[in-house]
Amino acid sequence: MAFLRLVETIACDRIECREKLSGVIAMAWAGRAGYSPAFPEEGGMKVRALWRLAMEPDPRCVARFGWNFGWKGMQAVRHFERRLRQGRYFPAFLFVSLTNACNLECQGCWVTPSSPAREMDSGTLDNVIRESRRYGGSFFGLLGGEPLLYRGLFDVIGRHPECYFLLFTNGTLLSGEMARRMRALGNVSPLVSIEGMEKVSDLRRGGAGVFPRALEGLEHCRRNRLVTGVATSVCRSNFAELVSEAFLDFLVGRGVHYIWYYIYRPVGPRPTPELALSAEEVRKLRRFIVEMRCRKPILIIDAYWDHEGRALCPAATGIGHHISPDGFVEPCPPLQLSKDPIGDGKGMGPRIENSEFLRDFRAVAASATRGCVILDRPDLVVQLAERHGAVDSSGRGTVIREMQSLCPCASHQHEGPPIPEKSLAYRLAKKYWFFGFGAYG
Numbered sequence: 001m002a003f004l005r006l007v008e009t010i011a012c013d014r015i016e017c018r019e020k021l022s023g024v025i026a027m028a029w030a031g032r033a034g035y036s037p038a039f040p041e042e043g044g045m046k047v048r049a050l051w052r053l054a055m056e057p058d059p060r061c062v063a064r065f066g067w068n069f070g071w072k073g074m075q076a077v078r079h080f081e082r083r084l085r086q087g088r089y090f091p092a093f094l095f096v097s098l099t100n101a102c103n104l105e106c107q108g109c110w111v112t113p114s115s116p117a118r119e120m121d122s123g124t125l126d127n128v129i130r131e132s133r134r135y136g137g138s139f140f141g142l143l144g145g146e147p148l149l150y151r152g153l154f155d156v157i158g159r160h161p162e163c164y165f166l167l168f169t170n171g172t173l174l175s176g177e178m179a180r181r182m183r184a185l186g187n188v189s190p191l192v193s194i195e196g197m198e199k200v201s202d203l204r205r206g207g208a209g210v211f212p213r214a215l216e217g218l219e220h221c222r223r224n225r226l227v228t229g230v231a232t233s234v235c236r237s238n239f240a241e242l243v244s245e246a247f248l249d250f251l252v253g254r255g256v257h258y259i260w261y262y263i264y265r266p267v268g269p270r271p272t273p274e275l276a277l278s279a280e281e282v283r284k285l286r287r288f289i290v291e292m293r294c295r296k297p298i299l300i301i302d303a304y305w306d307h308e309g310r311a312l313c314p315a316a317t318g319i320g321h322h323i324s325p326d327g328f329v330e331p332c333p334p335l336q337l338s339k340d341p342i343g344d345g346k347g348m349g350p351r352i353e354n355s356e357f358l359r360d361f362r363a364v365a366a367s368a369t370r371g372c373v374i375l376d377r378p379d380l381v382v383q384l385a386e387r388h389g390a391v392d393s394s395g396r397g398t399v400i401r402e403m404q405s406l407c408p409c410a411s412h413q414h415e416g417p418p419i420p421e422k423s424l425a426y427r428l429a430k431k432y433w434f435f436g437f438g439a440y441g
Helices: 002-012 014-032 042-055 059-085 122-134 153-158 176-185 198-205 210-223 245-253 279-292 348-353 356-368 378-388 399-405 424-434
Strands: 093-097 139-143 164-169 188-193 229-234 258-263 299-301 320-323 328-330
Touching (some): 059 188, 176 210, 188 210, 328 348
Parallel strands (some): 093 139, 139 164, 258 299
């Protein structure tokens, strides 16, 4: 904490320290990446992206992002790798659904709201965070439903200043007051979901006026100088709008610092499988991501391909799992089957480490496909659940029937040769920090 306060103090001197630090970053990247003859555009774009991230948000938010998420995140992966060598599993990152309450009804959503809402007790959430910290974890993705409907959300975040939180929100409830609270906390980044431009967004979200309300939420983030991201679930109806240079330019103009592209998965009570991408579209998406990383001043995140462009599933590697509002540990958010309730969260660590269900899931998923097992082999998910007597952790009681009715769809294990990363920065980050871990032999 003393070091973090020092970093924040230095970062707050905008005229001297921030500009010098940004200059050092710029020169370093210009020297390391900017003069690559194969990719002459990359260095300039990386400098611009890093400059935006260093200069646009509040310096305190930048400091917390760099220390709590960047440095501590790398250390969490190192702890994770050390456990793997010992034959032990506990994820480096945890994703936690705080509530099943939501103000929208999206196509393909796996969450079904209830009355009253199912919410994780704040004490349990505190215990989940503390238990993960014992294993070296410091990063948490907070999901819903809509997490901004969770009572005491910012109180919990404030009680754990040593951690970093990524807030997955539809943005329609993101007020100026909430953005100011996030700025004061410093250790949280809003990830606003954009599911298409105005017409497509309303159809995808099942409501009217969703797109302008999400943009209003982004504007509150920009005015309060937050480290801000956008997430989009790429499907057939929004592919042309969102997989485009114009959309990335639009986000940069709105003050967005990173975008997370992920592939639409037809799950839940309204799966809408006709929106699933074709194999050709998946390949186009991959190529677009690789090219734009070298050409746009925005960080582009994906969790589907390694540095060589080979498909993988983060849950199959064991680097991340999900906890439902009722406290069930699930392989990933859309796969709502579990054998592992965590109770009050105090014994969560051994529960996950010793879970035969999660261990079998990782083995089955990795041996069946490098893509998403839900998309490629939903039948294996059903068999896995039946073999372990897994419970339906959705609250609907219909997940097995939903999985049985799914037909295989194209996943990120696309046809054709892999499309490797062109960007040196992304190649190094993926190779040495985030992906692989020997899950696929």
